[in-house]
Amino acid sequence: MTALLQRIERFIVAGGGAFDGEFVELAAAAARFGYERVEPYRRLCDRRGVDIASLDDWRLAPAVPTSAFKSLRLAAATPREVFRSSGTTRGAERRSVHYHPYPDLYRTVIDASFAGACLPADAERLPILSLIPDRAIAPDSSLSFMAAHVFERHAAPGSAWAVRETGLDLDLAGRWLRARAEGEPVLVLATALALVLLLDRLEGEAGGAIRLPPGSRAFETGGFKGRSLETTPEAVRRRARILLGLDPDAVVREYGMTELTSQAYSRPGGERLRTPPWMPFRVLDPETLEEVEDGQTGLLAFFDLANIGSVCHVLTEDLGIREDSAFRLVGRASGAELRGCSLTTEELGAA
Amino acid sequence: MTSPTAIAQRLAAAAPSLRAIPGDALLAAWNETLGAFLDAGSPERRELDPDLLQSTGLSPAGLSHGLRSIGEGMLGDAAAAELRRPRHQREDGFSLVVLPAEPPGLVLQSLLPALAARAPVLFKSSRAEPCFAPAFLAALGQRLPALRDAYAATTWTGGDPAIEAPLQTSARLLVVYGGEETIEALQSAIPRSRLIAFGPRLSLGWVGPGSSLNQAARGMALDIATFDQRGCLSVHAVFAEPDTAPGFAAALAEALRELAPQLPPGHANTTDRAGVRLAREEADLRGFPCYGEALDAGTVIVDPDPRISPSPGLRTVRIHPVEGVPPLDDWNGRLQGIAVAGHMPVTIRRAFEQAGVSRFAPAGRLQTTDAAWRNGGIDLAAEFAAGDSRESKLQCSLDRAHESYGDAFRRLAE
Numbered sequence: 001m002t003a004l005l006q007r008i009e010r011f012i013v014a015g016g017g018a019f020d021g022e023f024v025e026l027a028a029a030a031a032r033f034g035y036e037r038v039e040p041y042r043r044l045c046d047r048r049g050v051d052i053a054s055l056d057d058w059r060l061a062p063a064v065p066t067s068a069f070k071s072l073r074l075a076a077a078t079p080r081e082v083f084r085s086s087g088t089t090r091g092a093e094r095r096s097v098h099y100h101p102y103p104d105l106y107r108t109v110i111d112a113s114f115a116g117a118c119l120p121a122d123a124e125r126l127p128i129l130s131l132i133p134d135r136a137i138a139p140d141s142s143l144s145f146m147a148a149h150v151f152e153r154h155a156a157p158g159s160a161w162a163v164r165e166t167g168l169d170l171d172l173a174g175r176w177l178r179a180r181a182e183g184e185p186v187l188v189l190a191t192a193l194a195l196v197l198l199l200d201r202l203e204g205e206a207g208g209a210i211r212l213p214p215g216s217r218a219f220e221t222g223g224f225k226g227r228s229l230e231t232t233p234e235a236v237r238r239r240a241r242i243l244l245g246l247d248p249d250a251v252v253r254e255y256g257m258t259e260l261t262s263q264a265y266s267r268p269g270g271e272r273l274r275t276p277p278w279m280p281f282r283v284l285d286p287e288t289l290e291e292v293e294d295g296q297t298g299l300l301a302f303f304d305l306a307n308i309g310s311v312c313h314v315l316t317e318d319l320g321i322r323e324d325s326a327f328r329l330v331g332r333a334s335g336a337e338l339r340g341c342s343l344t345t346e347e348l349g350a351a
Numbered sequence: 352m353t354s355p356t357a358i359a360q361r362l363a364a365a366a367p368s369l370r371a372i373p374g375d376a377l378l379a380a381w382n383e384t385l386g387a388f389l390d391a392g393s394p395e396r397r398e399l400d401p402d403l404l405q406s407t408g409l410s411p412a413g414l415s416h417g418l419r420s421i422g423e424g425m426l427g428d429a430a431a432a433e434l435r436r437p438r439h440q441r442e443d444g445f446s447l448v449v450l451p452a453e454p455p456g457l458v459l460q461s462l463l464p465a466l467a468a469r470a471p472v473l474f475k476s477s478r479a480e481p482c483f484a485p486a487f488l489a490a491l492g493q494r495l496p497a498l499r500d501a502y503a504a505t506t507w508t509g510g511d512p513a514i515e516a517p518l519q520t521s522a523r524l525l526v527v528y529g530g531e532e533t534i535e536a537l538q539s540a541i542p543r544s545r546l547i548a549f550g551p552r553l554s555l556g557w558v559g560p561g562s563s564l565n566q567a568a569r570g571m572a573l574d575i576a577t578f579d580q581r582g583c584l585s586v587h588a589v590f591a592e593p594d595t596a597p598g599f600a601a602a603l604a605e606a607l608r609e610l611a612p613q614l615p616p617g618h619a620n621t622t623d624r625a626g627v628r629l630a631r632e633e634a635d636l637r638g639f640p641c642y643g644e645a646l647d648a649g650t651v652i653v654d655p656d657p658r659i660s661p662s663p664g665l666r667t668v669r670i671h672p673v674e675g676v677p678p679l680d681d682w683n684g685r686l687q688g689i690a691v692a693g694h695m696p697v698t699i700r701r702a703f704e705q706a707g708v709s710r711f712a713p714a715g716r717l718q719t720t721d722a723a724w725r726n727g728g729i730d731l732a733a734e735f736a737a738g739d740s741r742e743s744k745l746q747c748s749l750d751r752a753h754e755s756y757g758d759a760f761r762r763l764a765e
Contacts, residue, residue, distance in 0.1 A: 044636045065632045071656065072637065094660070286621065286628040287646055299625050315632060319625055333625035335663035 016277025027058035037076035063315035074310040075099035083142035085258040101309040117265035120215040128159040131194035185215035211245035221254040261306035272326035278305040362445040362471040365501035369469040380495035408618035424721025438736040439469040444523040451528035452477035454578040458484040464731035474504040552687035556589035562693025568602035570715025577718040583687040587662040596672035604642030607649035619647035626663025679706040690717040
């Protein structure tokens with residue numbers, strides 16, 4: 001095992017490559033590893049008659065739906081971190097649990113992909129404001145794990161966490177940003193909703209707009225929970241330009257989830273998300289689970305080599321469209337939400 | 352186009368003229384109009400159906416069956432019993448009812464009580480299904496023109512404070528079908544005495560001892576397929592005894608297959624098909640028995656975990672083998688009805704009632720409601736009539752408590 005883990009780490013550190021050659025070999029070895037160590041996965045492969053020993057195409061390894069992380073322990077080794085999803089609706093929804101045996105591999109992934117996607121060129125360390133909770137507040141959040149590692153690697157003195165036990169500290173965030181309106185570029189880490197709330201606050205303040213130094217960036221991830229009717233990524237970029245002085249290219253959107261170790265990032269100014277060279281994706285027809293044509297909608301599946309500690313091939317609940325070797329998110333499969341006799345496409349606001 | 356606020360002002364003044372309408376005239380207009388809307392061959396339906404089929408995605412047979420299941424129990428004597436209730440709205444003023452996008456025809460369940468209370472109402476139709484309510488009110492107004500000044504349906508994009516703030520402030524009563532976040536926001540903004548909120552809910556099936564599996568399966572299939580599982584009385588999951596669960600699952604899959612030609616599924620979008628695919632993939636991973644062919648033709652999964660979860664739709668249902676009371680804690684206030692086959696012990700029934708279930712019906716009849724059904728135990732006619740005086744609210748609460756104790760004593764006596 002150590003040898004396979006080391007090979008995967010080296011592959012990631014080297015920046016991966018095309019999804020052939022060494023990747024194919026590593027993917028087959030990773031699928032075999034999961035088959036040997038993850039009991040539910042072995043049973044699935046056996047039931048489907050997949051001969052994992054002679055697998056030469058990662059696409060043929062059965063993909064595990066992310067919902068399985070809510071009910072099954074999918075761990076290939078003793079976990080050293082346990083990540084739980086935050087849940088998107090209240091009450092009865094079960095949360096995904098990712099038992100992660102290889103947090104160092106997670107850190108390797110962040111080192112290999114975050115800086116290139118999110119930091120200004122030549123910036124090793126810079127002032128960071130995080131609207132993502134730190135690990136003391138959210139010890140089981142994979143996003144907080146990531147933010148903590150980004151802080152460790154890239155935060156300059158004066159960086160700050162603007163989340164308290166009670167929620168976002170927008171006063172602190174506002175003061176921090178205003179104090180850095182002139183000087184070196186800064187980085188703002190935020191969930192999409194936190195960024196919207198920050199922009200709302202700045203908009204509501206007299207003279208609220210700030211001009212962050214050129215080269216500054218904002219990282220945002222996740223959905224606009226509860227604000228999806230009035231908020232789009234384009235609208236956020238537009239408001240970030242007005243209220244923070246950030247170019248549209250400076251707002252980077254991340255796509256990640258508790259069940260995956262690697263992340264996809266948006267291209268400058270656009271909606272398309274690109275996966276790193278160790279995590280190919282496919283867009284699958286729900287009826288057949290065959291790949292759809294470019295431009296058609298289907299379920300997103302990822303083969304994440306860095307997920308070797310659980311299962312690498314994951315079928316998500318997200319719907320996407322492949323465009324130019326990247327993907328665009330267009331929705332989510334039904335199932336998680338309760339909707340009987342309620343409004344489905346619009347809501348009445350509480351004035 | 353007249354603004355919703357202007358419409359509401361017109362409606363607000365109509366209460367006295369509403370009270371002057373003789374009950375028999377009201378009943379005749381209601382029965383004639385509803386009868387026409389339940390007849391797929393009527394001129395009203397021939398005009399409405401193309402738009403309604405487009406907006407709902409239901410099959411023609413599915414639409415007709417669904418409307419009959421909501422409306423047939425509101426005709427004749429059942430309607431008469433409601434419309435002859437003595438308590439009427441005494442003051443001027445209007446109420447606002449915000450309708451859900453689906454299922455179609457749900458306006459009937461608030462319109463009949465409003466007529467019974469002689470309470471003027473502005474209905475906000477969903478933009479996703481803006482057809483049924485205005486068409487029904489127009490047809491009702493043709494038969495009884497005095498109603499035109501008292502009832503109107505319109506639509507606007509939800510969340511516009513310029514439209515909604517004045518309506519929310521001036522309405523005597525708001526009846527809202529909404530998502531959980533909307534309901535919570537409204538509850539914090541509007542006094543409870545003026546707000547009745549119906550959040551999203553689902554329904555379940557119960558297969559107890561003494562039931563014929565095939566008969567139970569045929570009934571349950573109908574409760575699943577009606578409105579393509581999009582209503583709050585649609586069955587999402589079924590509890591069955593451990594011994595019978597596997598056999599019932601196979602029988603239900605067969606019953607869904609047999610029902611499909613008679614009640615074809617409507618349009619299936621990628622979102623729903625993806626949800627069903629994921630449910631089947633998870634079942635396969637976990638080694639659960641799973642029945643189903645095409646994704647939109649129905650899926651039956653035997654899930655040994657007794658905790659329920661919402662169905663992704665397209666007639667997908669999980670069968671949970673249980674002994675005793677199923678775990679319902681996560682579902683308090685989110686359960687609507689139970690389709691019952693065989694015997695249901697009192698302890699089980701009480702557990703469902705405590706979780707908020709307001710309707711128990713034999714399998715196959717769950718979605719066939721009648722005029723006397725009180726969604727969530729709420730007597731809408733009394734609420735429309737009561738206004739916002741604390742005294743009448745208190746009386747309503749006392750009446751409800753009295754009814755609930757009465758039910759409890761009756762069950763104990765049984």
